[in-house]
Amino acid sequence: MPLIRKKTEMKKQEPLARAKNFNEVALGYSEEEALLEASRCLQCKKPFCVEGCPVNINIPAFIKLISEKKYDAAVKKIKETNGLPAVCGRVCPQEEQCELKCIVGKKNEPVGIGRLERFAADRERESGSIEKNAQELSKEKIARVAVVGSGPAGLACAGDLALLGYEVTIYESLHATGGVLRYGIPEFRLPKEILDIEVNYLKQLGVSLELNVLIGKTITVPGLFKLGYKAVFIGTGAGLPSFLGVPGENLTGVYSANEYLSRINLMQAYKFPETDTPVNIGKIVAVVGAGNVAMDAARVSLRLGAEKVYIVYRRGEEEMPARKEEIENAGEEGVIFHLLTAPLEIIGDPATGKVRALKLIKNKLGEPDASGRKRPEPVPGSEYTLEVDTVVSAIGQSPNPLVPQSMPELKTAKHGNIVTDENTGETSVPGVFAGGDISTGAATVIAAMGAGKKAAVSIDKYIKKSL
Amino acid sequence: MFKIARKKVLSSTVQLMEISAPLVASSAKSGQFVVLRLNERGERFPLTIASTDKEKGLITIVFQIAGKSTLQLSTLPEGGVILDVLGPLGKYTDLTGVKNAVVVGGGVGIAEIYPEVKELVHEGARVRTIIGARNKDLLFFAEELESAGSELFIATDDGSAGRKGFVTEILKELLDSDKSIDLVLAVGPVVMMKVVSNLTKPYGVKTLVSVNPIMLDATGMCGACRVTVGGKVKFGCVDGPSFDGHQVDFDELMKRLGQFKELEGLSKQKYIDSLKCEKCRE
Ligand SMILES: Cc1cc2nc3c(=O)[nH]c(=O)nc-3n(C[C@H](O)[C@H](O)[C@H](O)COP(=O)(O)OP(=O)(O)OC[C@H]3O[C@@H](n4cnc5c(N)ncnc54)[C@H](O)[C@@H]3O)c2cc1C
Ligand code: SF4
Numbered sequence: 001m002p003l004i005r006k007k008t009e010m011k012k013q014e015p016l017a018r019a020k021n022f023n024e025v026a027l028g029y030s031e032e033e034a035l036l037e038a039s040r041c042l043q044c045k046k047p048f049c050v051e052g053c054p055v056n057i058n059i060p061a062f063i064k065l066i067s068e069k070k071y072d073a074a075v076k077k078i079k080e081t082n083g084l085p086a087v088c089g090r091v092c093p094q095e096e097q098c099e100l101k102c103i104v105g106k107k108n109e110p111v112g113i114g115r116l117e118r119f120a121a122d123r124e125r126e127s128g129s130i131e132k133n134a135q136e137l138s139k140e141k142i143a144r145v146a147v148v149g150s151g152p153a154g155l156a157c158a159g160d161l162a163l164l165g166y167e168v169t170i171y172e173s174l175h176a177t178g179g180v181l182r183y184g185i186p187e188f189r190l191p192k193e194i195l196d197i198e199v200n201y202l203k204q205l206g207v208s209l210e211l212n213v214l215i216g217k218t219i220t221v222p223g224l225f226k227l228g229y230k231a232v233f234i235g236t237g238a239g240l241p242s243f244l245g246v247p248g249e250n251l252t253g254v255y256s257a258n259e260y261l262s263r264i265n266l267m268q269a270y271k272f273p274e275t276d277t278p279v280n281i282g283k284i285v286a287v288v289g290a291g292n293v294a295m296d297a298a299r300v301s302l303r304l305g306a307e308k309v310y311i312v313y314r315r316g317e318e319e320m321p322a323r324k325e326e327i328e329n330a331g332e333e334g335v336i337f338h339l340l341t342a343p344l345e346i347i348g349d350p351a352t353g354k355v356r357a358l359k360l361i362k363n364k365l366g367e368p369d370a371s372g373r374k375r376p377e378p379v380p381g382s383e384y385t386l387e388v389d390t391v392v393s394a395i396g397q398s399p400n401p402l403v404p405q406s407m408p409e410l411k412t413a414k415h416g417n418i419v420t421d422e423n424t425g426e427t428s429v430p431g432v433f434a435g436g437d438i439s440t441g442a443a444t445v446i447a448a449m450g451a452g453k454k455a456a457v458s459i460d461k462y463i464k465k466s467l
Numbered sequence: 468m469f470k471i472a473r474k475k476v477l478s479s480t481v482q483l484m485e486i487s488a489p490l491v492a493s494s495a496k497s498g499q500f501v502v503l504r505l506n507e508r509g510e511r512f513p514l515t516i517a518s519t520d521k522e523k524g525l526i527t528i529v530f531q532i533a534g535k536s537t538l539q540l541s542t543l544p545e546g547g548v549i550l551d552v553l554g555p556l557g558k559y560t561d562l563t564g565v566k567n568a569v570v571v572g573g574g575v576g577i578a579e580i581y582p583e584v585k586e587l588v589h590e591g592a593r594v595r596t597i598i599g600a601r602n603k604d605l606l607f608f609a610e611e612l613e614s615a616g617s618e619l620f621i622a623t624d625d626g627s628a629g630r631k632g633f634v635t636e637i638l639k640e641l642l643d644s645d646k647s648i649d650l651v652l653a654v655g656p657v658v659m660m661k662v663v664s665n666l667t668k669p670y671g672v673k674t675l676v677s678v679n680p681i682m683l684d685a686t687g688m689c690g691a692c693r694v695t696v697g698g699k700v701k702f703g704c705v706d707g708p709s710f711d712g713h714q715v716d717f718d719e720l721m722k723r724l725g726q727f728k729e730l731e732g733l734s735k736q737k738y739i740d741s742l743k744c745e746k747c748r749e
Contacts, residue, residue, distance in 0.1 A: 175551040239688035252726040259689035276510035278730035353722030
């Protein structure tokens, strides 16, 4: 078969139409498209893609199964190492991981590994095979383990522990599961139905879910051990929002991305007043930052009727941390980029306290800084003002401080992240493990899942040693 | 699901409920609060824990009917259920070492000061409590506060109970006549807390207020509840709700509280209309 140079395109909703609805933007592969794309894989003996995958999915094997039309077997192969393929196929930065390493990508476009992963998982869900594929587990349990937080780290850890024969309870402070997958990533990028099905699968494995429990306040970690848990995994994420640190940040109309996205995704403010939680979407919205969070906030604003949406970012195009695909999507939908630009002040109406404008300054790139990226430096005299009525701060989140605050013996590093052994998830407290954004700072879904899985293995070892 | 074990109407606009929430009850301390969500479409909203019964696993909340959610809560019967209750949240108010306190409660704040009054008495402090409302019918908890061991002073706008006038007039007299007061604690409408704090400042008496900003997750993840305290941004939900009244930017707090006013009004009106509609169908 002749080599096909380009990835098989995945259909998307038209930009103008999709910028007005919350339906999923990318529509997935048809069977023909998936087979065509699968045929591009060279089935390397030494597959570099697998090295690029944080949970080492056996990529050539699952792609081969797809090309043989053995779709159930393909998804089972993925699930040997990744319990959430429908999620990862949608939100992983494949371009920096498996697809970056793919041999085909050296000269041409790499194999669309993420798209194929999504195809296999969607096919399983749509054909109703998920339940059929759930394993029968022994009723005899080895011991009880508590998992704190139901984001990807917690879900992955809980799933693996259940499969290993443990009785697992997940404690979640919100009224819903999923962490960022629920409150942060919008419906049009990750339909919540997919998350619900993944969580139901865990329930089928016998995992219990306790919502509305804030560990550190409702129950402490030592309290969990008193309840009979033999080990505790902490996957509480990086939920503490950073604000801009410029004058005017408490004006009304200034939101953290977490507040903005939680109102819309978790509380479904986009259905207000059918739902009770309001959000004020202005006519002109400026989102500060250029990561995935910023793109999500900008694209949500368009969908809720904003007339103009700006991304304001202090570095240049190359440095934008969001996934490339999502930056392109945002651009196509009409988001306007003010790059190499930093906010100086949010200007408000003194009488009402509402945002009126954003004062900005242009930057130029200087010498590389500690992160290795060129340091943005303000250009004197380049100040300008942009009229806006909503400002969203999406410049990062730091680890959730509640659990460490309630447990001084738990060692934390400079930014409040829990110090863990990278390979085992062990913390400074015996029996307490941690992973995901709480130990790395804000990172990715797959890295959080990988950490949860590693911790499950070491929890198993830890408990068996002490039995 | 959290069951409403008991319900009591305290005044035309204020109700008390005992809710079965054993985990919350077992760890709650004075000054802490819970976040409720009534049903699948509901919003998350905070209410102070007025008291707890650890043995029975109950927490008491007292709320004033204001927006849609509190109105809807007031329609729930004894035996009814609330979908989500999360808590205890916020820092508890550390009252150790206080010797002579004046506690001021306005409106629904009258219930919120109850756990602190009890704790202060327990600490061995002299406690004088001033409660205020527009009129007699809106006053409640007077007996509870007295039997908790505090000397009670009452002010109403129309003089229908206690002194005619504001709580601050009584407070000023106490401050003028007793130089050993070492804490003033005020809970109630923002305007009241602001006036109390302005009043105590020249006397140099430590003043704690309990702020009530808009909250969403109430676990420190969204920052909706930002309050400027001493020129620094604090989160009401995890750094508070209790702050030094002399440091709080009350004007900003008021503006931020009004941020969704129009939408909140819309939501409430829609609910009232739907209630009427249910009646007309009956
Ligand atoms: C808007 C947005 C978009 C993103 N887009 C992408 C993307 O496209 N691709 C990608 O790979 N990554 C993306 N990320 C990052 C990714 O979502 C996170 O790295 C990942 O979710 C981290 O997982 P986690 O399990 O560590 O924590 P989280 O997902 O944050 O989950 C933590 C959970 O713990 C709960 N919790 C916190 N404290 C407590 C407590 N004390 N007691 C009980 N429960 C508690 C929280 O409520 C939450 O549910 C995005 C992040 C955001 C915010
Ligand atoms: S590196 Fe590319 S071509 Fe080789 S096995 Fe992996 S996906 Fe297939």
